[in-house]
Amino acid sequence: MASLIALAAVGKSFTGADGTPRRILDGVNFNLREGEIVALLGKSGSGKSTLLRIIAGLVPLDAGSATYNGNPIAGPAAGVAMVFQSFALFPWLTVQQNVELGLEAQGVAPKERERRADAMLELIGLSGFGGALPRELSGGMRQRVGIARALVINPDVLLMDEAFSALDVLTGETLRNDILELWDGKQIPTRGIVVVSHNIEEAVMMADRIIILSSDPGRIVSEVAIDLPRPRTGDGARVRALIDEVYGLMTMRKVPAVTTALPDYALPDTDVSRIEAVLELVAQPPFGGRADLPHLAEETELSDEELFPTLEALTMLGLAQVADADITLTALGVQYAGADQAARQDLFGRQVLANIPLVARIRAALVASDSGALSEYPFIELLEEGMEDDRARRTLQIAVEWGRYGELYEYDFRGKRLTLPEVDGADLH
Template sequence: MTRNENLLIDLADVQKSFRSSDGAARTVLGKVDFTLREGEIVALLGKSGSGKSTLLRIIAGLIPADTGRVQYRGHPIFGPAAGIAMVFQSFALFPWLTVQQNVELGLEAQGVPKAEREARADAVLELIGLSGFGGALPRELSGGMRQRVGIARALVTNPDVLLMDEAFSALDVLTGETLRNDMLELWDDSKIPTKGILIVSHNIEEAVMMADRILIMGSDPGHVRNEITIDLPRPRDVDSLEVRALIDEVYALMTMRPVQEAVGGSPVHAHLGYRLPDTDISRMEAILDLLADTPFEGRADLPQLAEEAELSDEELFPIYEALGQLALAQVEKGDIALTPLGRRYVEADQVLKQELFGQQLLAHVPLAAHIRHSLEQEPSGALPEKRFLDLLEEFLKADEAEHVLKVAVEWGRYGEVYEYDYHTGRLHLPEGAHDEAETQD
C-alpha cells in the first residue's frame, strides 16, 4: 500500500541500446514504462539479460536512456541526482578507508562540513547496527557487516529514493534474511527518511516478503511483462497461505515460456536465434533425479524444489527452461512434474540417456537439428563453426552467438548428434553417422 500518491520516479517509453565489439547495436530495453511513488517498495524480477540492472542505472543517472522520459520528482535525470542513492551487490567499499570514512564519502562529495559529516555518519552507523565499528577497515568485517556499511553510506545522504541492486545476493541465506528484515523494520517504522525503494533481485521469496509491487521483466528487448500488487501487511509470514500463494504465482509467471516470434525471416530461422538456457547437462540430470526421488515422487512445488536443491532461483530457471524445452519435465503454475519420457530418462542406463537426449535435442532444438542436417548434406560430414556463428549473429550479438553455439555443441556432443574438434573449430558427424547419411542419400 502506498502512503500517498506523490510520484518519485517516472519513466515512459524508455529505450536503451549498446554497441557490441563488432559495432552492431543491440536493444537492451524497449519502450519501458515505470513509476515509483512515495511509500512504495517495488521489486524488479527477470532472467539474466532482461535489462533490470540497466534500468536501475538509468534511474540512478549513471547511464542515459537513448529515448523516452526519465524523471525524478518531475525533473529530467541527466546524471546522478542528490535524492537518489544506490546499494550495490559487490559492497563497493574502498578497502583502504575505514568504515567511518567510507560512509562519509557521499557527504564529503556534497561539501558537508567535517563535524556534520562525522555526526551524521555516527548516527546512521548506530541505526544500521554498526556502532563502534567506525574505525575498522572493510577487510576486518564479515560480508553482512560490509553490506551494512554499503547501506549506511547510501542512507547517510538522506535519499528520497534507495536503489538496491542484488543487495543481499552475495550474502549467505541467514545473513541476507537478517539484513533484509532489519531494512524492512527501519522502513516500516519510518526510522529512515527514504520515501521509495526499488529492488532488483533474482530471489522470488525476497521480492514477495519485501515489495508492495513486483514487476517481472521479459527479454529481447527488456520490457515489463507482468505486474503483481501485494496488499499484505508487513512483517509477512513466509509460511502463510497468502505468501506461499504469491510465491507460487510469481514462480509461474517467471517460468512461463515466451512465444518465439519471427525475427526478419521465416519462423524456422527465427527459432535458430533462440537463446538456449545457460545450464549444463549434469545440473539438468541432478534436478531430474531429485524430482524423481522421495519426497517429490515426480512432482514438486518449485520453491520447495529450490530449497531441497540448495540452488538459487537464478541457477534453477535455466534448468527448468531446458527440461521443459526437451520435454523431460513440464512446468506449470509454479509446479514442475516429470513427463513420462522424463521418468524413463531417469530410470535409463547411461547409453539410453544419451540416446534419448539426442532424440529430444533434434526434435525440440531447431539449432541442433539445423547443425545435424547441414553436416549430413556436406560431403565431408564436417563444417567450420563460423558458418553457424555467422547465422546466429543475424539474431544475436557476437558474444551471445558464441555462447548459444557453445551450449548447442555441449548438448549435441552429449546426445551424440554431432562432434566438435576443439583444435580446428569444426563440427562433424559422429563416427559411422556420415556413412549412414551417404547410404540414405
C-alpha cells in the same frame, strides 16, 4: 499517491562489438510511488539492472522519458542512492571514510560528515568499526557499509541491485530484515525503494509490488500487488500463495514473434548434469513426477537464476511441462528418469535434434560437409547476428555440450572444430 520516479516508454540499446545495436529495454512504463517498495524480477537479458541504472542517472536512455520528482533524470540526482551487489567500497579507505564519500561530494562540512556517518554506522549495526578497512570485515559487514553509505545522504529513493545475492542465505536474510525494520519503523527518511532481485521469495517478503520483465528486450509483462503487513512469515499461507503466483508468471513461455529474421537459436544457460539432476529429483519420492516449484527450489538449493533455465530446458526437450508454479514430467521424462546411461544419451540426442534448432543446424551442416568437420566460427557469426557476442559464444558452448552428450557431434577444443562422431547414428539424420 505522488510518484517519486516516473518512466514513460523507456527504451535502451547498446552497441555490440560488430556495431549492431542490441535492444535491452523497450517501451517500459514504470512509477515508484511514495511510501512503497517495488521489486523488479526477470530472467537474464530482461534489463533489470539497466533499468535501475537509468533511474539512478548512471545510464542515459535512448527513448521515452524518465523523471525524479517531476524533473528529467539527466545524471545522478542528490536524492537517489544506490547499493550494489559487489559492495563497491574503496579498499584503501576506512569504513568511516567510505560512508562519508557521498556527503563529501555534496559539500558537507567535515564535522557534520563525521557526525552523520557515526550516527548511520550505529543505526546500521557497525558502531565501533569506523576505523576498520573493508578487508577486515565479513561480506555481510561490507554490505552494511555500502548500505550506510547510501542511507547517510538521506535519499528520497533507495535503489538496491542484487544487494543480498553475494551473501550467504542467513546473512542476506538478516540484512534484509534490518533494512525492512528501518523502513517500516520510519527510522530513515527514504520515501521509496526499488529492489532488483533474482530471488522470488525475497521479493515477496520485501515488496509492496512486484514487476516482472520479459527478456530480449526487457518489457514489463506482469505486475503483482502485495497487500500484506510486514514482517511477513515465509511459511504463511498467503505468502506461499504469492510465491506460487510469481513462480507461475516467471515460468510462462514467451510467445515468439510471428515473423523473425532468424530462427530462435537462444538456449537456456544450464548444463546437462543440472537438467538430469532436477529431472531425477522430480521423478523420485516425495514428488513422484510432479513438484511445486518453490518446494523444488528448496530441495535443489538452486537459486532462481539457476533453476529457471533448467526448467526451460526440460520443457524445450519435451521432458516436462511447467504450469501454475508446478512442474510435471511427461511420459518421456518419466522414461528418461528410469533409463540407463546409454538409453538416456540416445533419448537426449533425439530430443535435442528434434527440438533445438541450433543443434539441428549444426548437425545438418556437418552431415552436408564433405569432410564431416567444420569450424565453430561460422556458427558464432550466425549467432552474433541476433545476440551480443558474449552471449553468442555461451550459446554455442551450450549447444556443443548438449550435442556432444547426445552423440550428435564431437568437438575439438584445441582446433575449435565440430566433427561427426566416428560411429555415426545414421537414424538420427
